[in-house]
Amino acid sequence: PSKVNVAVLGATGSIGTATADVIENLQRVDPQRNWRLWAASGHRNLDELKTISERFHQQGQPLQRLIFSSPEAISSAQAATRFADCGLSEHAFAFGPEALCAAASDPAVDIVVAAIVGRAGLESTLAAVEAGKRVALANKETLVVAGSLVQRIQESSRAPILPVDSEHSAIFQCLADSKAVPTKLILTASGGPFRAASVEQMQNATPKDALAHPTWQMGRKISIDSATMMNKALEIIEARWLFDFAADQIEVMVHPQSIIHSMVEFADGSTIAQLSPPDMRLPIQYALTYPQRMSCPAPALDRRKTYDLTLLPADQERFPALALGFQVAKSGGTSGAVVNAANEVAVESFLNEQIRFTDIVPLCQKVLENHTYDPNPSLTQLLQADRWARKEAQHCVG
Ligand code: NDP
Numbered sequence: 001p002s003k004v005n006v007a008v009l010g011a012t013g014s015i016g017t018a019t020a021d022v023i024e025n026l027q028r029v030d031p032q033r034n035w036r037l038w039a040a041s042g043h044r045n046l047d048e049l050k051t052i053s054e055r056f057h058q059q060g061q062p063l064q065r066l067i068f069s070s071p072e073a074i075s076s077a078q079a080a081t082r083f084a085d086c087g088l089s090e091h092a093f094a095f096g097p098e099a100l101c102a103a104a105s106d107p108a109v110d111i112v113v114a115a116i117v118g119r120a121g122l123e124s125t126l127a128a129v130e131a132g133k134r135v136a137l138a139n140k141e142t143l144v145v146a147g148s149l150v151q152r153i154q155e156s157s158r159a160p161i162l163p164v165d166s167e168h169s170a171i172f173q174c175l176a177d178s179k180a181v182p183t184k185l186i187l188t189a190s191g192g193p194f195r196a197a198s199v200e201q202m203q204n205a206t207p208k209d210a211l212a213h214p215t216w217q218m219g220r221k222i223s224i225d226s227a228t229m230m231n232k233a234l235e236i237i238e239a240r241w242l243f244d245f246a247a248d249q250i251e252v253m254v255h256p257q258s259i260i261h262s263m264v265e266f267a268d269g270s271t272i273a274q275l276s277p278p279d280m281r282l283p284i285q286y287a288l289t290y291p292q293r294m295s296c297p298a299p300a301l302d303r304r305k306t307y308d309l310t311l312l313p314a315d316q317e318r319f320p321a322l323a324l325g326f327q328v329a330k331s332g333g334t335s336g337a338v339v340n341a342a343n344e345v346a347v348e349s350f351l352n353e354q355i356r357f358t359d360i361v362p363l364c365q366k367v368l369e370n371h372t373y374d375p376n377p378s379l380t381q382l383l384q385a386d387r388w389a390r391k392e393a394q395h396c397v398g
């Protein structure tokens, strides 16, 4: 019988654990294809990595590769002891960031779920694209940092890149069933916890306030990105590269209920949208099973309920991140790497209470203004731009 081996990089995170649910579901609803969690990686959260390893061992399907991407987190001797009862072969253990790339390009792997957060996911995602794997892409930062490079590599490897990000999955779903090319991609945004907040309220926002997302349960970094709407900025850039659309063909509307995940508009003014209750297991599963659709643990709309579906224009005054996103989507080159790096440092600094919430986006703008733009960077130059921007951002933090 055929087998589908999935490598989940960032298995211990919010997307990673939801992916484990999806694989378990597919083992049930699609038994012919023999879905396997072949590899899983964790960085600091070794308890969660243990839980996942045990869970699949108990089902008689132990992992074939267990990746400890942070070499400082655990030694190989400690790992062997701590994970002794997970049914792993001695060859299953792998350590360090290189092990992520090795798993992403391993001949045994069919699908790579790129679920590491931030620039840390770049190399392994590139390795998966280069190896021609089906890539279920959650790590939007890879496209923000190196979108044109990913496009180029994908042109020769023909790796199918399937979006996991709910907005991009929605657009992909709207396009999958249409022969016409849309004129606009309309990303929806919940508006985050500060959708209706005043600038003053945002100035005084604590990390706890900013982490309290109204509709989605997510990792810390993307939760802060949602509050600043930098997440939507990153998604504008992600859409620009993923769908090869110009920045001025991408728009944003606020939709607080997170039911309409995004829309596409056609030449005749008709708009097609994708709707479902907010649950990442749906876009994750679609990225794994496309073009097929299978029964999914994520709930469908409940016909006995009343749904209010509000669509509002986005407020670019209170959320300057949006203009920044459009600017970077237009300019490309090194600007994505620079803004992404500055944002990663700024988010971390805000979570450590070194800067205010409303300092995050201006800090990114400032680092972007100070950088020497290169329209056609190599990977080495992108990584250099990333390192420069981190230093510059750190300098702004003080
Ligand atoms: P989490 O913070 O929940 O998980 C991040 C994962 O990355 C964890 O497995 C973590 O390991 C691992 N990780 C962290 N740092 C490193 C590193 N330096 N090297 C290797 N691995 C590392 O994030 P999310 O799951 O929320 O987000 C993951 C990606 O998916 C992000 O790019 C995000 O933008 C995107 N995304 C997430 C959505 C969501 O609903 N959560 C929705 C759409 C996109 P550990 O925990 O063991 O330290």
Ligand code: MG
Residues within 6 Å of the ligand: 165, 166, 167, 235
């Ligand atoms: Mg999203």
